[in-house]
Amino acid sequence: MSTQTAATNDVDLSIIGELAEKIQTEPATAQTTWQARTEWKGGFKSASHVRDHAPILTDEPEALAGANTAPNPVELVLAALGSCLTVGYAAAATGQGIELRSLEVDVKGDLDLHVFLGLREGHAGYGNIEVTTSIDSDADESALQALHEAVIATSPVGHTLEHPIEVRARLTKV
Amino acid sequence: MSTQTAATNDVDLSIIGELAEKIQTEPATAQTTWQARTEWKGGFKSASHVRDHAPILTDEPEALAGANTAPNPVELVLAALGSCLTVGYAAAATGQGIELRSLEVDVKGDLDLHVFLGLREGHAGYGNIEVTTSIDSDADESALQALHEAVIATSPVGHTLEHPIEVRARLTKV
Numbered sequence: 001m002s003t004q005t006a007a008t009n010d011v012d013l014s015i016i017g018e019l020a021e022k023i024q025t026e027p028a029t030a031q032t033t034w035q036a037r038t039e040w041k042g043g044f045k046s047a048s049h050v051r052d053h054a055p056i057l058t059d060e061p062e063a064l065a066g067a068n069t070a071p072n073p074v075e076l077v078l079a080a081l082g083s084c085l086t087v088g089y090a091a092a093a094t095g096q097g098i099e100l101r102s103l104e105v106d107v108k109g110d111l112d113l114h115v116f117l118g119l120r121e122g123h124a125g126y127g128n129i130e131v132t133t134s135i136d137s138d139a140d141e142s143a144l145q146a147l148h149e150a151v152i153a154t155s156p157v158g159h160t161l162e163h164p165i166e167v168r169a170r171l172t173k174v
Numbered sequence: 175m176s177t178q179t180a181a182t183n184d185v186d187l188s189i190i191g192e193l194a195e196k197i198q199t200e201p202a203t204a205q206t207t208w209q210a211r212t213e214w215k216g217g218f219k220s221a222s223h224v225r226d227h228a229p230i231l232t233d234e235p236e237a238l239a240g241a242n243t244a245p246n247p248v249e250l251v252l253a254a255l256g257s258c259l260t261v262g263y264a265a266a267a268t269g270q271g272i273e274l275r276s277l278e279v280d281v282k283g284d285l286d287l288h289v290f291l292g293l294r295e296g297h298a299g300y301g302n303i304e305v306t307t308s309i310d311s312d313a314d315e316s317a318l319q320a321l322h323e324a325v326i327a328t329s330p331v332g333h334t335l336e337h338p339i340e341v342r343a344r345l346t347k348v
Contacts, residue, residue, distance in 0.1 A: 010217035015239035020291045030287040034249050038256025040277035043184035046260040048253035050245035056230065058257040065189035065265075071224035073258035073331050075208050076250055079222030081341070082212025083232040084247035086220040088290075091239075102348070103214035113204040116262075116330050117194045125334030131343035141347055148345040156290050157247050158341055160299030165335045167255070169305035171322040173315055174276070 011094040043067055074126070077161075078107040081129065084157035089135070092147050101136040108132075129161060185268040217241055251335075252281040252303070258331035259305065266321050267311070275310040282306075303335060 023030045036056075038048040044066040047055035058073050060066025071079070082105040093100050108130045115124035131152075135144055152158060197204045210230075212222040218240040221229035232247050234240025245253070256279040267274050282304045289298035305326075309318055326332060 012239055015237075016291065019237065019239075019287075020293060023287065023291065023293060027288075030291070030293075032285050032287055033282060034246075034252060034285060035280070035282045036245075036249055036252035036256050038253060038260050038279040038281070040260045040264065040274065040279075044261045044264055046257045048256050050249045050253060051235075053245050056245065056250065056253045056257075058253075058260075060261060061225075063189075063193065065186055065193075071210075071227050071230060072208075073254045073261060074334070075210055075224045076230065076254035076257065077331055077334060078208060078210035079212060079224060079230045079232075080247045080250035080254060082210050082222050083220045083230075083250065085343075086212050086214045086232075087218045087234060087247060090214065090218055100214065105212040105214075106209070107212070108207060108209045111206050111208060111330060113193075113197065113206055114201075115333070116328055117190065117197065117204075118328065119194060119197060119204075123333050123337055124328050124330045125332070125337055126330075126339050128340040128342060131341060132346060133343065134346045134348045136348045144347055145345060148343070152341070152343045154290055154292065154298050156285060156298045156300075157251055158299070159289070159297050160248070160251060161334065161339045162341055163297055163299055164338050165300050166302040167305060167326070167332055167336055168302060169259075169307065169322070169326045171319060172306060172308045173318055174308045174310045 008097065009090050009094045009100050011090050013091070013094050016091065045069060074109070074111060077126070078109055078129070081131065081155075081157045081161065082107045084155050085131065085133065085151055088151035088155050089133070089147065092151055093137070096143070096147065098137055098139040098143060098147065103136070104134045106132045106134075182271065183264050183268045183274050185264050187265070187268050190265065219243060248283070248285055248300070251300070252283055255303065255305065255329075255331045255335065256281045258329050259307065259325055262325035262329050263307070263309070263321065266325055270317070270321065272311055272313040272317060272321065277310070278308045280306045
């Protein structure tokens, strides 16, 4: 029976449990570092390399002078939030024995191009971001609502967007 | 000669120029909306759909109970920043007639897993993010440094990270 529980939603929570235990005895284990290396491919195209995975391709739509071969960087931010919340829902649902039949996260954001185009000073990024999650599950609505609130409150990408993050940048001429 | 300038770095700035002109007469044109739809694929895997492009796949590494089939959501954030800056460098360099031979952006971020794992309340996202840009170009260092500073100061993804963004989330049971 424990095997069956562990496989709910195809999530094996024992690994997360072991990690959480390890962090409680060795807090430094919780300090993780993540990296990406973006290689310019000409025009507005780029390929971002993460570990040994297939590169993440980006471009701009034709209206923004791109060749429209891939999503653009601001769309990648929305995909990062949607996929981060998905991990959260799958983990939290499994922890509570809630089986998910399907789960979809729609993410939408408004962005004013004035600053990026150099027409105005100020905030070049998203105004606000709207998330709509659709869950198909036998769990009752209050259990799903509690799950939803817990996931939103602990999302690494969600918090990265909601908090001001310091970006330190330097240039090397090669 | 104008044709040659327009093709520098494979960027056709005339399209951006026309957009900027249109925005100055019709400011509402600058208001853009972007979207992604993330579909859960079981476990910690998901596919994020943006317009009609190939889906952006994510997963978690095995240490975080994933199947390690793709980058994870917090890595996607770094790729979004790297690729956004790349668009900025390509656009600004072209505007100044600077030819780029190669351009690479390394992005690195530290993240404390305590909050995501439910072991502590607080900030679940990145601490700070470090960007190192490498540019190969005949332009002199001061011109490249000015370019770098202008790009960092107007990056939509950079500003999205540096400013607190409101994330509004709601749940629908289907």
